[in-house]
Amino acid sequence: MSEPSEVLTSVLTCMDHRLAPLAILQLEPEQAHVVRNAGGYVTEDAIRSICLSQQLVGSSRIVVLHHTDCAASARSAEDYRALVEANTGVSPTWDVEPVGDARERVLAAMEHLRSSPLVDSSRLEGFVYDVDDGSLTPV
C-alpha cells in the first residue's frame, strides 16, 4: 500500500521499444500507471485510462513522455491515412494526430489534456527523451 505522501503518476508515452519509461523517469513500478500507444498521443482511450487512474486509484501527477526519432510522427497525417488505406483497403476511422518535433508534440498533448474536463491536469509535466544520447529534457 502506498504511503499518503507518495505520488502516483500517470505516464503517457509512445510504444517505441527504445523507451523504458519507468527507468527514464526514475519511478518504481508501484509509483506509476503507464499508458502507451503509437506516438504517446492523447487519444480517447488514453483519456479514459488517465481518468480512471485518477478517479479509482488517486493518481495526481501526469507525465507526457515523447521521444526523438518517433516513427509514429515521421509522416504527415495524409501519408499515414494513404499508407493504411493502400495496405488494408480501409481508411482508418481514428484521428491521425499532429506531427512535428517531439517538443511540439509534447506541448500539443499537454494542451489536449488540459482541455479535457475528465482529467485533472493541475500536476501536468512533459518531457522529451532523446533516443540517441539518453537525455531527458523538460518541456
Ligand SMILES: [Zn+2]
Ligand atoms: Zn514513438
